Amino acid sequence: MTTLTPTEDETMLRDAARGFLDDAAPVSNLRANRDAGRPYDPALWDEMVKMGWAGVLIGEDDGGSDMGFAAANTLAEEMGRTLAASPFLSTAVIAATTLRRAGAPGLAEIASGAATYALAIDEGPKFAPAATRMAARADGNGFSLSGTKTFVGEGTSATRLLVLAQSEAGPTLFSIDAERAGISREKLDLVDSRDHARITFDDVVATGEDVVGEVGQGLAALAPGLRAGQAALAAELTGLSAGAFAMTAGYLKERKQFGRHIGSFQALQHRAAHLWSEIEVTASTIVNAGRVLDATPDEADLAVSLAKARATETANLAVREGVQMHGGIGMTDDFDMGFYMKRARVAAEWLGDYGYHAAVVARARGDAA
Amino acid sequence: MTATDDARLDAFRDEIAGWIDANAPSSLRDRPFSEDDICWGGKRWTFKSEDQKTWLDACAARGLTAPTWPVEYGGAGFSRAQDKIFRETLDRLRVKKPLDSFGLWMLGPALLAFGTEEQKRHFLPQITRGEIRWCQGYSEPGAGSDLASVQTHAEDKGDHWLVNGQKIWTSYADQADWIFALIRTDREAPKHRGISFMLIDMESEGVTTRPIRLISGKSPFCETFFDNVRVPKSYGEGISSIVGEENRGWDVAKHLLTHEREMIGGGGSGLTGGRSVASVLADDGVDDPVIRARAMKLGVDELAMNLTLERYKDMAKQGGVGNASAMLKYYGTELNKARFELLMAAGGSDALAWDGVHGTLAPEWLRTKANSIEGGTSEVMLDILAKRVLELPSE
Ligand SMILES: Cc1cc2nc3c(=O)[nH]c(=O)nc-3n(C[C@H](O)[C@H](O)[C@H](O)COP(=O)(O)OP(=O)(O)OC[C@H]3O[C@@H](n4cnc5c(N)ncnc54)[C@H](O)[C@@H]3O)c2cc1C
Numbered sequence: 162m163t164t165l166t167p168t169e170d171e172t173m174l175r176d177a178a179r180g181f182l183d184d185a186a187p188v189s190n191l192r193a194n195r196d197a198g199r200p201y202d203p204a205l206w207d208e209m210v211k212m213g214w215a216g217v218l219i220g221e222d223d224g225g226s227d228m229g230f231a232a233a234n235t236l237a238e239e240m241g242r243t244l245a246a247s248p249f250l251s252t253a254v255i256a257a258t259t260l261r262r263a264g265a266p267g268l269a270e271i272a273s274g275a276a277t278y279a280l281a282i283d284e285g286p287k288f289a290p291a292a293t294r295m296a297a298r299a300d301g302n303g304f305s306l307s308g309t310k311t312f313v314g315e316g317t318s319a320t321r322l323l324v325l326a327q328s329e330a331g332p333t334l335f336s337i338d339a340e341r342a343g344i345s346r347e348k349l350d351l352v353d354s355r356d357h358a359r360i361t362f363d364d365v366v367a368t369g370e371d372v373v374g375e376v377g378q379g380l381a382a383l384a385p386g387l388r389a390g391q392a393a394l395a396a397e398l399t400g401l402s403a404g405a406f407a408m409t410a411g412y413l414k415e416r417k418q419f420g421r422h423i424g425s426f427q428a429l430q431h432r433a434a435h436l437w438s439e440i441e442v443t444a445s446t447i448v449n450a451g452r453v454l455d456a457t458p459d460e461a462d463l464a465v466s467l468a469k470a471r472a473t474e475t476a477n478l479a480v481r482e483g484v485q486m487h488g489g490i491g492m493t494d495d496f497d498m499g500f501y502m503k504r505a506r507v508a509a510e511w512l513g514d515y516g517y518h519a520a521v522v523a524r525a526r527g528d529a530a
Numbered sequence: 531m532t533a534t535d536d537a538r539l540d541a542f543r544d545e546i547a548g549w550i551d552a553n554a555p556s557s558l559r560d561r562p563f564s565e566d567d568i569c570w571g572g573k574r575w576t577f578k579s580e581d582q583k584t585w586l587d588a589c590a591a592r593g594l595t596a597p598t599w600p601v602e603y604g605g606a607g608f609s610r611a612q613d614k615i616f617r618e619t620l621d622r623l624r625v626k627k628p629l630d631s632f633g634l635w636m637l638g639p640a641l642l643a644f645g646t647e648e649q650k651r652h653f654l655p656q657i658t659r660g661e662i663r664w665c666q667g668y669s670e671p672g673a674g675s676d677l678a679s680v681q682t683h684a685e686d687k688g689d690h691w692l693v694n695g696q697k698i699w700t701s702y703a704d705q706a707d708w709i710f711a712l713i714r715t716d717r718e719a720p721k722h723r724g725i726s727f728m729l730i731d732m733e734s735e736g737v738t739t740r741p742i743r744l745i746s747g748k749s750p751f752c753e754t755f756f757d758n759v760r761v762p763k764s765y766g767e768g769i770s771s772i773v774g775e776e777n778r779g780w781d782v783a784k785h786l787l788t789h790e791r792e793m794i795g796g797g798g799s800g801l802t803g804g805r806s807v808a809s810v811l812a813d814d815g816v817d818d819p820v821i822r823a824r825a826m827k828l829g830v831d832e833l834a835m836n837l838t839l840e841r842y843k844d845m846a847k848q849g850g851v852g853n854a855s856a857m858l859k860y861y862g863t864e865l866n867k868a869r870f871e872l873l874m875a876a877g878g879s880d881a882l883a884w885d886g887v888h889g890t891l892a893p894e895w896l897r898t899k900a901n902s903i904e905g906g907t908s909e910v911m912l913d914i915l916a917k918r919v920l921e922l923p924s925e
């Protein structure tokens with residue numbers, strides 16, 4: 162029987178990741194990236210690649226470290242704590258899992274850091290892969306892709322794109338070079354100061370070799386990578402909650418008003434204790450998602466959506482309370498709490514919002530709405 | 531975890547399912563949960579049916595009323611993994627638990643942690659066989675959340691204690707055989723240091739109870755009075771009437787409250803047992819998008835809480851949870867209350883009867899309101915978390 166407590170290996174990985182990120186990617190890095198107009202720090206990603214993080218879900222034959230989904234979640238959670246920006250989630254989690262399961266090429270390049278990926282899937286303001294309308298018209302032996310994708314994480318910097326489009330046979334997933342003729346990428350300036358793009362495809366030529374999985378089976382091909390990505394994003398949000406909470410609890414112990422520490426006011430104590438409880442309850446869903454993904458990756462919808470739904474809500478509470486309990490200073494750009502709030506909002510929408518995942522949970526429980 | 535461990539647990543799963551199937555009377559299966567079906571045991575217990583007694587005796591003989599207790603004290607010596615499988619199998623086959631009691635939930639764990647060998651051998655098997663029913667004498671009119679202010683007092687009379695005072699909110703005191711109580715044995719000491727954890731026979735002269743009626747219409751709890759009650763210092767060789775050291779009953783009480791909190795926190799949640807809001811809506815043909823949306827959110831939170839209970843059990847096994855168990859109590863009881871609010875809303879006017887289409891939903895809903903009061907209120911739980919776990923300043 163597996164337990165919901167961390168294994169020794171997981172604890173070691175967490176400690177190592179935390180030590181590294183505190184040092185190499187504190188929140189001040191995000192601020193520096195933002196002020197320099199840079200989506201992420203390539204030197205930081207190089208370091209992560211060297212530590213085997215890019216290959217966390219890639220087999221050893223392809224140069225990966227093959228540590229599994231629980232380990233990937235642990236890394237994502239620690240990145241969330243300091244808001245470390247990197248291509249980790251899009252590339253090492255979503256693309257690596259998708260390509261690996263489909264037996265598609267590209268894994269060695271991910272593990273070595275030679276390639277980064279972005280998932281081009283959304284077409285409107287809400288995540289709805291099944292409603293994909295972008296066209297993949299039959300064209301000779303191949304396809305011609307036309308349409309627009311939005312809210313593409315790592316969209317301006319990725320060297321390759323995973324893109325979902327409708328062929329005659331149904332939704333089909335393609336893996337293509339991001340510089341291919343007909344692709345134009347426009348930076349989206351979103352509140353979290355990270356790399357997001359709107360990508361327009363104008364008669365982009367794709368061949369049968371670019372198809373991931375089967376033609377017409379794009380949703381199935383994408384499912385394993387999406388689940389892994391949603392779980393890792395939930396983990397990131399949980400790390401983010403813990404990071405924001407640590408700042409807030411620290412402030413409650415330090416700030417004095419009315420001649421006392423504000424943390425001695427019961428009105429704030431009870432809210433802090435409630436928030437801590439929410440974080441604890443959500444943490445259980447993250448561990449569980451990692452366990453279920455590692456054991457039965459194809460039966461993980463419930464576990465993953467439970468984690469993403471909980472993590473979204475908990476992070477939202479953590480950052481709202483974070484700003485409120487800091488008073489005026491919480492509203493300032495000089496202070497880091499705002500970065501947590503903004504990333505939490507973006508991550509709440511990415512790969513399915515609360516309602517999307519709560520509906521998956523309800524369906525899986527047989528309480529269909 | 532190795533493959534052989536897994537194989538062994540699989541074999542255990544089959545064996546225990548086979549045993550339950552062969553021994554559980556059919557009248558105790560496939561029934562929705564109802565408080566009326568609980569078997570509490572004790573000298574005054576009248577079994578609801580012959581089958582209820584058969585099932586209790588069969589389980590007790592195999593140690594299955596207290597699966598994780600050591601075999602020598604009437605348990606089955608199950609590991610945590612085995613216990614989980616046993617509980618899951620009961621749920622899956624929809625078989626009633628053979629016995630529920632304060633002895634199992636509260637006194638037993640306290641005796642296992644603090645009792646002498648003789649106390650354990652004397653008291654624990656009586657609990658597992660369902661022979662003695664215990665009640666909990668903590669709260670007093672002046673000592674609720676501030677439990678360490680208890681005033682019920684014992685005077686040292688050489689070979690016995692002379693106990694005087696009053697307890698209140700004592701659940702099932704009128705049906706219990708014995709009471710474990712917090713009694714002040716040193717009035718001079720600081721309030722936490724003068725309390726003893728005392729075991730008292732409810733048949734002793736001078737003990738009286740008076741039932742109090744709850745808003746749910748039931749009267750499961752009482753005022754309990756002690757008037758010059760003589761409590762022997764010893765019930766036999768090594769069997770002191772005090773558990774743990776004299777005047778150090780607060781340590782025992784705290785340990786026991788931790789168990790109580792985990793138990794109340796885990797009650798009534800989620801996947802196992804209980805009806806779903808969706809099924810109540812379906813039964814009534816009600817289509818209300820707001821209730822549905824709230825039910826979806828509740829569903830998410832219940833699943834997350836169930837996992838948290840499992841995770842905390844794993845943590846407890848690996849060295850303890852400590853004050854963080856206050857979170858389980860707080861979160862679990864608030865969730866259970868929310869669940870019953872929604873069930874009532876889903877049932878509409880059909881749910882308002884004391885006993886109607888939805889059975890006893892209305893009194894159960896009322897009863898859940900006590901979840902966040904009994905065993906320490908939600909506010910007290912949040913205080914514990916803020917002060918002990920988060921270590922927020924006191925000034
Ligand atoms: C956008 C903006 C505009 C502003 N404009 C002006 C302006 O024009 N002029 C001006 O003078 N000021 C202005 N302020 C300052 C504002 O009035 C203060 O920020 C506010 O009074 C809170 O004080 P503080 O920031 O020191 O927070 P603190 O007082 O340090 O509060 C921190 C946290 O502790 C809580 N807290 C404090 N005391 C207690 C207590 N006794 N019990 C429970 N909780 C408590 C607070 O509610 C808060 O959540 C402005 C602030 C902002 C954000």
Ligand SMILES: Cc1cc2nc3c(=O)[nH]c(=O)nc-3n(C[C@H](O)[C@H](O)[C@H](O)COP(=O)(O)OP(=O)(O)OC[C@H]3O[C@@H](n4cnc5c(N)ncnc54)[C@H](O)[C@@H]3O)c2cc1C
Nearest residue numbers: 666667668669674675699700701900903904905906907909
């Ligand atoms: C159904 C039921 C069964 C029970 N069974 C038993 C039993 O078997 N044995 C037993 O000994 N007791 C039992 N109790 C008693 C229960 O443990 C007490 O009711 C509980 O500890 C609260 O004490 P009180 O009722 O005196 O409320 P009080 O302590 O007077 O509290 C009143 C309100 O004030 C709040 N409050 C108190 N202190 C603080 C604080 N420091 N900060 C913020 N808010 C505070 C409380 O949270 C509550 O909302 C039972 C109670 C119920 C309802």
